[in-house]
Amino acid sequence: MTDVDLLVTGGTVLPVDPAGTVLRDGAVAVRDGAIVAVGPAPEIAERFTPAETLDATGGLVMPGLVNTHAHLAMNLFRGTADDVSLEEFLERLLAAELALLDAAAVAVGVEAALAESIRGGVTTALDMYWFPEAASEVAARVGFRLLNGPSFMDVTDPEGRDFEARMAWAEQLLAARRDADPDAPAWVMPHSAYMLSRDQLERIRELADRFGARLHVHAAESAGEDDAVRARHGVRPLPALGAAGVLGPDTVVAHAVQLDDADLALLAETGTSVAHCPVSNLNLGCGIAPLPALLRAGVPVGLGTDGAVSAGALDMFAAIRMAALLHKGVTRDPRTVGAERAVRLATADGAAVLGLADRVGSLTVGRRADVIVCDLDGPHVAPNEDPWSAVAYGLTAADVRHTVVDGRVLMRDRMLTTIDEQSVLDRMRGLRRTQIARGERS
Numbered sequence: 001m002t003d004v005d006l007l008v009t010g011g012t013v014l015p016v017d018p019a020g021t022v023l024r025d026g027a028v029a030v031r032d033g034a035i036v037a038v039g040p041a042p043e044i045a046e047r048f049t050p051a052e053t054l055d056a057t058g059g060l061v062m063p064g065l066v067n068t069h070a071h072l073a074m075n076l077f078r079g080t081a082d083d084v085s086l087e088e089f090l091e092r093l094l095a096a097e098l099a100l101l102d103a104a105a106v107a108v109g110v111e112a113a114l115a116e117s118i119r120g121g122v123t124t125a126l127d128m129y130w131f132p133e134a135a136s137e138v139a140a141r142v143g144f145r146l147l148n149g150p151s152f153m154d155v156t157d158p159e160g161r162d163f164e165a166r167m168a169w170a171e172q173l174l175a176a177r178r179d180a181d182p183d184a185p186a187w188v189m190p191h192s193a194y195m196l197s198r199d200q201l202e203r204i205r206e207l208a209d210r211f212g213a214r215l216h217v218h219a220a221e222s223a224g225e226d227d228a229v230r231a232r233h234g235v236r237p238l239p240a241l242g243a244a245g246v247l248g249p250d251t252v253v254a255h256a257v258q259l260d261d262a263d264l265a266l267l268a269e270t271g272t273s274v275a276h277c278p279v280s281n282l283n284l285g286c287g288i289a290p291l292p293a294l295l296r297a298g299v300p301v302g303l304g305t306d307g308a309v310s311a312g313a314l315d316m317f318a319a320i321r322m323a324a325l326l327h328k329g330v331t332r333d334p335r336t337v338g339a340e341r342a343v344r345l346a347t348a349d350g351a352a353v354l355g356l357a358d359r360v361g362s363l364t365v366g367r368r369a370d371v372i373v374c375d376l377d378g379p380h381v382a383p384n385e386d387p388w389s390a391v392a393y394g395l396t397a398a399d400v401r402h403t404v405v406d407g408r409v410l411m412r413d414r415m416l417t418t419i420d421e422q423s424v425l426d427r428m429r430g431l432r433r434t435q436i437a438r439g440e441r442s
């Protein structure tokens, strides 16, 4: 018998491996935050003595979901810009952010967003927002796998820095992170071609290269964006990013809705990845990204929620269901995308898009133990025996029973273990009252 830290046992295990294995009455053994065995529960029980056990009886054991595009602390402004265009959304939101945000507010928003994410089975998120140090501090305390880095727009930031000062701050931040952990994933996040000049984009790419950082950028989200980018760069959004050197195998483009054939070819040729955010795209009336064409072209794709103002909730099950259904409707072909592909986009494929293919996204030996257990016995799911179908067409965020990140149990039987949920929600509501009071005074 070998000692392990954690055993997740008794449910159907869906490792999301290349073979599409489904293991009835399976178990996952975890030691030092890594998966050391996946197999039939009786066999695992004979081999390992766990310090801690998570009961998955009647449930589905699968990799934690990977959110490839979020603005976590935007949840502070939830409900303030619904049913408006992207242009109006950005105008309203940016004004509110620049006026109201500080590191303490972002920390509250991120903590609430992580409570929502952990409840909803999300274990990794790529987060583009102000005050990334505050966000990382919260994520480290909570135990969540948060990826972020300095983001850039050609505006004076909430701390009063212009673009030049922000570049200097970003360089210090990246250097400090590298010194603290040379292996930590580094990210640099130019907001978009409409928010930055060619020269600024080139300098951001150069900064990223100096620190071996990956890039995250918005592009081709709305038709209206096209005019703004043409005015600033003379070409469409993706060629503008391409000309500035921003596209490449280390770059994740959020949205990619408004694509012509040349844009598709450019994404494929450069090896650029896409974060598909169908719920946000629908809410803002941006359109429907040509996901089947992206996949056919070999573009790596993950799923994202986007921020909670445009997405409503940071709900990856909603993103999975939308990705599985939407493109069948567009193509009038029920074989398009579908359940298994949509679940892969939200797990293994999303991990690959974030450069974490060998770390997370599937339950295989050697990967970090990011594991969730979902109930399969609700009346909206029973008696579905096909786990891909259950995830894509039945399960909701509320069906997640346990969430584990890096081998640490962050939610056990729907109780968060590292977040005082009532306290953070109270603080969040307090911030909203402050926003309203300030808004009324101005």
Ligand SMILES: [Zn+2]
Pocket (backbone or CB within 6 Å): 069, 070, 071, 218, 254, 306, 307
């Ligand atoms: Zn976004």
